[in-house]
Amino acid sequence: MFSIRTKLILFMSMLIIIVGTLSCLFFLIHSKWQQEEVLQRFGTSLVTLLAQDNEVKYAIRSSQPAFLYMPIKRVRELDREDEISYLRISNNHAVMVEEKSPQINTITEEIPTIGKNQQCPETSLGNSITTTSGEVFCDFSVPVLEIQTFSEEEFAAQMLGEGNVIRKKAQPILGFVQIGLSHHKLEERIHKIIWQSIIPLGIFIVIGGIFTTFFLTRYLVSPLRRMASITLDIARGDFNRTVEIHSNDEIGQLSTNFNQMAQSLRGLCDEKEKIMAQLRENVQRLSLANTELEEAQERLVRTEKLAAIGKLASGIGHELRNPLGVMRNALFILKKRIKDTDALTDNQNLTQLTYILEKETERSVKIVNDLLAFSRTTKPTVSLTNIRSLLESSLSRLEIPEKIKKVMQFEDPLPLLYVDATQIEQVFINLVQNACDAMPTGGQLTIHAEKENDFLNVTFTDTGCGIPDTIKDKIFEPLFTTKPNGLGLGLAVSSSIIQRHGGCIDLKSKDGEGSTFTVKLPVAIT
Incomplete structure (x- = not known):
């Protein structure tokens, strides 16, 4: 029978070897792919920058290589690590500018040239080229295109939805831009990553794994942490948790005793929950009865208030209805007599006062009618x-x-x-x-x-x-x-x-x- 210490050492050793190997391999593959991707993006950016530069287009169109000096200089300034191995700009007839880095041994004649004789002179980005000297380059070639213009007829056809009638004209090719990046710099960076990152990472994983293995085998952290976590869950009330450690050693015996204790606690907790459920049910019934009692009391008070209001309204309505009717009739006669007099200024003041009295009388009549209507249920x-x-x-x-x-x-x-x-x-x-x-x-x-x-x-x-x-x-x-x-x-x-x-x-x-x-x-x- 193997002891826990022996089992843990064997397991952790194998795990460390596998994890370390896979981690280093993954990091190497990822780093290589990342560097190649960076190289592809860098080359694409440079060749696109040159192909879309208006000075380059003008130089090719007018066959003036002197105008290519500034665009090439700007591209060289972007190449801070001297990765450009060769650069070639040509028109449809001949090569206008051709430069080669002194660090490469390949002659430029060995590098294929894109020109008018090619069957498909389209964009070529990131193609690998191997010369007779064994040097490998990443070639980026794009055509320099003239800006397409549209006639008024084509524009009108596009606006009217008849774009399929007039076929899109191909943009004329002025020339070609070709840039090659050496794989030498890429390999240098990958070797640098291997020595500075991957190898130290593997050593760190191995050394850290050795220390971790001896620490765990000495103190048996893993089983004890598991039991501690389950103990906390039981303390929070989750008595369904059990320690699942099946072994013939002391930890196995301890887990068996622990599970028996948890089962006893679960029985006591279930009994307590039944009692609490009964108490909650009784409290809920009492609360519901109290709510119904409060509602009944509120209805009773409301009924008594409405009855008192009805009696009061009936009495007040009968007492005020006749005086208000007399006031309304008197105001009607007063308004009629004011119209028959000649004093204009006094009549205006009296008319305004009678209007106010009439309005307030009507409001009082409405209140009395509402009171009577509320008090009656006819x-x-x-x-x-x-x-x-x-x-x-x-x-x-x-x-x-x-x-x-x-x-x-x-x-x-x-x-x-x-x-x-x-x-x-x-x-x-x-x-x-x-x-x-x-x-x-x-x-x-x-x-x-x-x-x-x-x-x-x-x-x-x-x-x-x-x-x-x-x-x-x-x-x-x-x-x-x-x-x-x-x-x-x-x-x-x-x-x-x-x-x-x-x-x-x-x-x-x-x-x-x-x-x-x-x-x-x-x-x-x-």
Whole structure:
């Protein structure tokens, strides 16, 4: 039987040898490929730079080699490590410039020349060339092309989508640029990488592996760390973890005892979880019962408040209704007599005062009517009614400001409804007045009526300030209002009236973008 120390030494030694060998081999291959890629990019950049240089094109076109001095100089300045072995620029007839590095032994005649006699004088980048002297070069050759121009007919054909009619003309070739890079510099860099990086890396891996192996075999870190990790998981409550070390030594015996201890702890934990689950269930039931009790208490308080408000509203409404009616009649007679007098200045002041009194009296009458309507639950007295006429009558009783644009949209024809005209007119007046109050600086009020299935939908849409989401569920509650002088009964009374007619009121609103109230009333069955 092998001991743990022997097993670990053998395993780690083989692992270190394999990892070190593969790492060095991979690094060597990657470095070689990377250097070749750099050489390819460098050569492509140089030859492309020369081929696209306007001075080179001018020199080839005019057959003036003197103009090639500056472009070649710029390319030489980019070659900081003297990697360019030869450089050749030629036109379609002859070689204009040919240079060779003094470090190579190959004569330039051994290097193939791209010229007019070739069958396919196209771009050739990175082809390997071996000379008779054994030197290897990476050849980069590209043609120097004239800039293509387009005639007006070709341009018009392209714009009209008839590009297939006129074939693309081939760009004329002015000449060729050929640059060769020696593999000698590439091999030098690869040898440098081998001696400075790969060999030290292999030595470091071997030495580090030896020290690591002896350290692990001495202290048995791996099994103990595994057991420590599992112990932490068990301490966090994960009793399903076990130590899977199957051996006949002390570590195997220790793992067996550890697993038995974990199993005992798991049984105790399961029992504790059952007790905690029962406690949580009891707490949840108590919380649900408490919530239901709070809701019932809130409903009871609300019912008592509404009952008290109803009694108060009924009493106040009966007491104020008659005095307000007398005041309204007196104001009517006063306005009529003011019109019959001749004092213009005094009449203007009196007319303004009577207008104020009339407006406030009407507001007081509306409050009293809302209170009475809220306190009463009488059944509507229905009759066959034309909703369009009812809407027009409601609008005639209101003074809509001039800065608010009114838009009426009715489906033709609208069905008749069995409704209490007085109560429904009160609902329409409340909704129109609320829409006008929501647009103090002006806007648009759109009233739309159409039949949808067995209901007639009447929508009131304004472009006002909108209703925030936080209060959408409260606006139909009694005594809830956002107006400084409001009583908070208009929408509550309106909702109650529509519900007694077998319909409903829906609200769609977004804060800052206006609101839409939709009144749905059942269509009369004839």
